[in-house]
Amino acid sequence: MARSEQQHSGNRRIPKQARVARFIETWLGAPLHALEVILNWILVKPTRWFWRHLDRLSYKLEGTLLRKILSHTVFPFTILLALFLGFKLVENGISSLTVLGFALIPIVFGLYCAPLERLMPYSRKWLEGGNDTAVDTIMYVSGAFWSGISGLIVSALFIVGMVEALEPYGHDLWPNHWNPIVQVFLFILIKDFFRYWFHRALHEIPALWRIHAAHHSVERLYWLNGIRAHPLEIISQALWYAIPLALVQPSAEIALVAVIMQLSIGIFQHSNIDLELGWWEYVFSIGDNHRYHHYPDKGIGDSNYGGEFIIWDILFGTFHNPRDERPHDNIGIGTAPEYPMTVAGLYIAPFMPNQKDVFRTPSASSNDEIADAPNASETSLQPAE
Ligand SMILES: [Zn+2]
Numbered sequence: 001m002a003r004s005e006q007q008h009s010g011n012r013r014i015p016k017q018a019r020v021a022r023f024i025e026t027w028l029g030a031p032l033h034a035l036e037v038i039l040n041w042i043l044v045k046p047t048r049w050f051w052r053h054l055d056r057l058s059y060k061l062e063g064t065l066l067r068k069i070l071s072h073t074v075f076p077f078t079i080l081l082a083l084f085l086g087f088k089l090v091e092n093g094i095s096s097l098t099v100l101g102f103a104l105i106p107i108v109f110g111l112y113c114a115p116l117e118r119l120m121p122y123s124r125k126w127l128e129g130g131n132d133t134a135v136d137t138i139m140y141v142s143g144a145f146w147s148g149i150s151g152l153i154v155s156a157l158f159i160v161g162m163v164e165a166l167e168p169y170g171h172d173l174w175p176n177h178w179n180p181i182v183q184v185f186l187f188i189l190i191k192d193f194f195r196y197w198f199h200r201a202l203h204e205i206p207a208l209w210r211i212h213a214a215h216h217s218v219e220r221l222y223w224l225n226g227i228r229a230h231p232l233e234i235i236s237q238a239l240w241y242a243i244p245l246a247l248v249q250p251s252a253e254i255a256l257v258a259v260i261m262q263l264s265i266g267i268f269q270h271s272n273i274d275l276e277l278g279w280w281e282y283v284f285s286i287g288d289n290h291r292y293h294h295y296p297d298k299g300i301g302d303s304n305y306g307g308e309f310i311i312w313d314i315l316f317g318t319f320h321n322p323r324d325e326r327p328h329d330n331i332g333i334g335t336a337p338e339y340p341m342t343v344a345g346l347y348i349a350p351f352m353p354n355q356k357d358v359f360r361t362p363s364a365s366s367n368d369e370i371a372d373a374p375n376a377s378e379t380s381l382q383p384a385e
């Protein structure tokens with residue numbers, strides 16, 4: 001069942017025939033590549049030994065009552081805990097300590113998701129992926145950096161001023177007297193309406209798909225790579241989000257708890273834990289919903305766009321989650337199996353010409369249209385369970 005490291009290609013580079021891009025990736029990306037190698041040695045390889053010991057335990061856990069209980073309770077427990085901790089953090093107003101706690105909560109949830117992935121994996125094939133953990137760690141940190149930069153760009157474009165000017169009106173509209181938990185979910189729901197259309201545009205408009213392809217380049221789903229995104233996607237989404245932020249103005253406390261909730265739900269979008277989610281998958285964009293979203297065949301992958309909720313997909317007809325089926329684990333970009341996996345390669349790829357030819361397998365016919373990518377169902381591998 002295990003694939004070779006080369007197949008997983010956590011370090012796959014821009015193909016040689018794209019000489020200019022490859023040159024830029026090599027020389028401008030050298031510091032990033034050095035960082036990938038260092039992280040691989042100090043983070044990925046040493047922890048692999050520990051993880052493989054957990055694998056043995058996971059076989060013992062199969063079919064037990066404990067595993068069944070965990071598979072039903074991990075998600076609701078995490079969400080309730082995030083909600084509880086979120087409100088605890090803002091109980092006495094927002095301070096620098098609150099912000100620190102805010103940064104730590106999703107990391108803590110991630111760290112307990114990682115062993116759970118090993119103990120009860122959805123796909124054993126997804127447990128390891130070359131040095132993609134090193135790449136994803138850098139993408140996580142660089143994503144936070146670009147989020148900060150996007151805040152500055154939003155300020156520079158006077159969008160912050162616009163939001164502040166509209167605040168009194170938005171504040172009047174916002175139901176401050178409602179239960180705080182309802183306010184949190186209402187805020188996420190409104191924001192997610194904007195995420196839904198932004199994400200749908202990223203898939204349906206070819207120029208935008210180039211930017212979003214960095215996210216879909218992943219060949220396995222695990223807790224850390226949900227945040228893999230090109231800086232242009234991060235910045236343009238921040239600009240787009242200025243609209244709901246201008247329209248609705250909950251208190252800063254509600255907005256902060258909402259962000260914690262978004263991050264906590266987000267971990268379950270990519271986590272490789274075999275959970276019994278039941279009706280939660282008709283409310284949130286998690287589990288199988290997002291596994292279908294990463295199908296290499298765009299006919300299926302162009303679905304389930306919700307960031308946190310799946311409700312907008314159900315309403316707008318893009319929900320895909322057949323009841324009698326489990327998604328396979330052969331994911332990626334069907335039309336671009338040679339998409340680069342280095343940090344520099346991911347940054348450069350959207351700007352490269354002739355992508356249809358460069359990122360295809362050498363055997364693929366260059367005359368085929370991009371929509372004629374091999375259908376995932378022909379080559380799929382079933383999950384280990
Ligand atoms: Zn997508």
Ligand SMILES: [Zn+2]
Pocket residue numbers: 215226269270290294
């Ligand atoms: Zn994803």
